[in-house]
Amino acid sequence: xxxAGIDMGAKNVKVVILKxxxxxxxxxxxxxxxxxxxxxxVFNEVLTEAGLSREKIDHVVATGAGKDVAPYANGxxxxxxxxxxxxxxxFPSARTVxxxxxxxxxxxxxxxxxxxxxxxxxxxxxxxxxxxxxxxxRALEIELEEIGALSLKAERAVPMNAQCTIFAESExxxxxxxxxxxxxxxxxxxxxxxxxxxxxxxRLGIQxxxxxxxxxxxxxGFVSSLKKTLGVNLLVPEEPEFVGALGAALLPQKGIGGSEx
Amino acid sequence: MNKExxxxxxxxxxMSGKDWRKAEVITAGVDVGSVSSKAVITxxxxxxxxxxxxTGSSSPDSAQRVMNWALEGTGLKLDNIRYTVxxxxxxxxxxxxxxxxxxxxxxxxxxxxxxxxxxxTVLDMGGQDCKAIHCDERGKVTAFLMNDKCAxxxxxxxxxxxDLLSVPIEEVGPMSFKIEKEPEPVSSTCVVFAKxxxxxxxxxxxxxxMVLAAFCSAMASRISELLEKIKVExxxxxxxxxxxxxxxxxxxxxxxxxxxxPMKEGLDPMIAGGIGAALFAKALYERxxxxx
Numbered sequence: 001x002x003x004a005g006i007d008m009g010a011k012n013v014k015v016v017i018l019k020x021x022x023x024x025x026x027x028x029x030x031x032x033x034x035x036x037x038x039x040x041x042v043f044n045e046v047l048t049e050a051g052l053s054r055e056k057i058d059h060v061v062a063t064g065a066g067k068d069v070a071p072y073a074n075g076x077x078x079x080x081x082x083x084x085x086x087x088x089x090x091f092p093s094a095r096t097v098x099x100x101x102x103x104x105x106x107x108x109x110x111x112x113x114x115x116x117x118x119x120x121x122x123x124x125x126x127x128x129x130x131x132x133x134x135x136x137x138r139a140l141e142i143e144l145e146e147i148g149a150l151s152l153k154a155e156r157a158v159p160m161n162a163q164c165t166i167f168a169e170s171e172x173x174x175x176x177x178x179x180x181x182x183x184x185x186x187x188x189x190x191x192x193x194x195x196x197x198x199x200x201x202x203r204l205g206i207q208x209x210x211x212x213x214x215x216x217x218x219x220x221g222f223v224s225s226l227k228k229t230l231g232v233n234l235l236v237p238e239e240p241e242f243v244g245a246l247g248a249a250l251l252p253q254k255g256i257g258g259s260e261x
Numbered sequence: 262m263n264k265e266x267x268x269x270x271x272x273x274x275x276m277s278g279k280d281w282r283k284a285e286v287i288t289a290g291v292d293v294g295s296v297s298s299k300a301v302i303t304x305x306x307x308x309x310x311x312x313x314x315x316t317g318s319s320s321p322d323s324a325q326r327v328m329n330w331a332l333e334g335t336g337l338k339l340d341n342i343r344y345t346v347x348x349x350x351x352x353x354x355x356x357x358x359x360x361x362x363x364x365x366x367x368x369x370x371x372x373x374x375x376x377x378x379x380x381x382t383v384l385d386m387g388g389q390d391c392k393a394i395h396c397d398e399r400g401k402v403t404a405f406l407m408n409d410k411c412a413x414x415x416x417x418x419x420x421x422x423x424d425l426l427s428v429p430i431e432e433v434g435p436m437s438f439k440i441e442k443e444p445e446p447v448s449s450t451c452v453v454f455a456k457x458x459x460x461x462x463x464x465x466x467x468x469x470x471m472v473l474a475a476f477c478s479a480m481a482s483r484i485s486e487l488l489e490k491i492k493v494e495x496x497x498x499x500x501x502x503x504x505x506x507x508x509x510x511x512x513x514x515x516x517x518x519x520x521x522x523p524m525k526e527g528l529d530p531m532i533a534g535g536i537g538a539a540l541f542a543k544a545l546y547e548r549x550x551x552x553x
Contacts, residue, residue, distance in 0.1 A: 033461075033464050103454065103457075124448075124450040124451060124454075125411065125450065125451050126451050126453035126454055131453055131454075131457075132453075135453065163410045163411070164410060164411045164412045164452075165412075165451075165452075165453045166412035166417055166418065166421060166452050166453065167389060167412060167417070174318065177318055
């Protein structure tokens with residue numbers, strides 16, 4: 001069976017094509033203004049990469065904030081269901097999957113079959129999502145790709161008082177004026193978002209093993225801060241941003257947590 | 262350099278027909294907020310002069326600057342002021358203050374002076390926080406609620422939108438009514454998300470006026486939650502910078518089904534905390550004199 005998962009994220013669209021439990025091809029692109037067009041484009045690119053025509057795909061399952069406008073889809077799964085399936089597929093010992101995306105943070109509890117049993121979510125405040133780190137890297141004038149590694153060079157823990165992204169921007173500027181090193185500020189930024197993700201996850205209860213996925217999981221500074229705050233080891237897949245799409249692609253085989261479209 | 266659309270006017274005023282030389286007790290209140298600083302001078306418990314300025318990166322400097330400006334042209338010197346109370350976010354950093362009092366107490370006291378003893382609910386919409394205060398006929402606080410964690414529903418959020426849409430902040434309110442139909446509000450829980458929604462709406466071809474209306478209404482709805490929790494009692498007044506934004510105020514009044522008392526000529530809703538502080542200063546000074 002060949003299946004595809006499309007994750008219509010707030011910032012990026014991700015596509016994974018799966019054949020009998022093996023990833024054939026995957027790709028992603030910016031959601032941009034026309035998310036549907038972006039999804040069509042990346043879907044067709046991934047098909048080409050896999051050397052397949054669209055008719056060869058048995059099921060296309062959509063997930064993510066924009067799943068209602070996903071092209072070609074004949075099934076859908078919630079983001080939490082997809083996190084559980086995808087995280088469990090990569091790490092069968094996973095019982096908690098934390099997903100930190102551009103505009104949302106989630107923690108999902110799953111059973112020993114990868115089925116989502118409970119979840120908590122923050123979709124109301126940018127301070128608990130990737131947008132926060134992006135805004136802070138702009139305030140710090142550091143490339144987003146570099147801020148994680150930079151924060152590992154921090155020499156001390158500087159507290160951030162502001163919770164709100166808007167207020168934290170001014171606080172970062174104040175810290176720069178006070179001659180705090182950029183590495184220490186970067187660490188403070190990651191500690192701040194890790195704090196919020198940790199307190200959200202604690203509401204759910206932490207069951208080992210804990211898997212961290214979503215685009216922000218690529219940020220080593222965030223991963224290090226979250227490990228410290230949660231006090232547990234975190235399993236992070238190599239390409240954590242694709243886990244939602246992977247989970248969606250797994251739905252037709254697993255048959256848990258989704259619905260037809 | 263880009264135009265700074267968020268920049269609201271700084272100004273000072275001396276009340277007409279008043280002579281400080283005839284006063285027995287001159288006191289001052291300095292309200293160092295996170296966004297604006299206000300200095301108020303009272304003569305025998307009556308408003309004499311005030312000034313409003315942007316808060317800089319240092320609270321002591323901001324306090325000094327705004328105070329100097331309030332004194333400017335009056336012939337008054339800092340030495341003539343018997344007692345000064347600091348209030349607001351930077352209240353402990355007012356170098357020449359005799360005491361610091363919370364802005365919640367000062368706003369209630371100031372509102373009582375500005376609008377009279379019938380005031381029971383004061384909504385202070387400040388730069389980085391929003392407070393709903395209940396007070397009695399003497400302006401004493403009986404209860405309060407505040408949001409200081411999140412920019413949604415604060416002046417800072419409004420500044421972000423003024424900049425985003427390149428609209429001078431004083432024009433936001435009037436412009437937000439130049440629409441045919443009231444749009445759905447944008448996200449009322451997060452300014453960052455509201456901003457990305459607004460960018461999406463602009464790309465869709467929405468007029469600036471419509472986007473401003475959607476934002477003002479999101480802000481009004483966010484603030485109304487605070488008021489619903491504390492329950493609004495008459496008379497209702499609004500202090501702080503956002504009180505000057507009719508785009509938010511009119512929509513808020515509609516949601517809660519009650520009008521705020523209008524501002525009196527020559528007064529400014531931003532100085533309520535400063536007036537309250539100056540009046541506390543007078544009371545504290547007189548108590549000290551009695552004890553001595």
